[in-house]
Amino acid sequence: MSEEHHTRAALENQAFALMGRLHVTLRRQTGRVTDIEYMRIDPAYCRYLLKMASLSPIEDLQDLSVKLQEIFFGPDGLFVVAEPKPPLIDRLKEHAPAPAPAAPAAAAPAAPTDNGDPVDRGYIGRLR
Template sequence: MTEEHHTRAAQENHAFALMGRLHVTLRRQTGRVTDIEYMRIDQNYCRYLLKMTAESDNPDLRDISAKLQEIFFGVDGLFVTPEPRQALLSRLVDTQRPTSATPTQTTSASTSPDEGDAVDRGYIGRLR
């Protein structure tokens, strides 16, 4: 992994911890329930919650809101900076994998775990 990947992962972890604190504080004080996962992926929902908490009377909520504002919408924010590209070698491997089954291949649940694509190697469809 590159340094860019590590930095982004650290930002995401910090954001998750702060969103958890935001969720708990809002729940205790106002009874409002937030969706942390949706906040992580939807810019509009995130902006709405950050705006609402920035105008709060609670200093802890305002502090959390300011920190999340920087993490998500700052200069190198999670919504501002695109995700780092996949490593070149792994992209090469992805392009060499067959995308569709050939007429001689079958994708039934009776194939062995060593055959087929990545989905066939999992336990999905194999429980009886």
């Protein structure tokens, strides 16, 4: 794996830990419930929560906001730098043609019912 991937993974781990602290502090101090996973993937929601935390009179929330702002929106932030593409071999597997389906086995014909219909229409829609 490249160094860039390790750095990104480290940033994601650090962001997750800080988002957890932000979530707990907001919940305890303001009663506000947040969604960490949604914050991780939606830049608009992340900006909203960081702005709310930065405007809070609680110093810990302000500090967390500054740190998360840098991790997500700084020059090398998670929302700024594109995620590295997967290795070429993995991308080729995604676009490989699907194997041909096996020929269906010959099914035995259904026994005709008393009206000559091979399917018992009275059974359809009823419970066994």
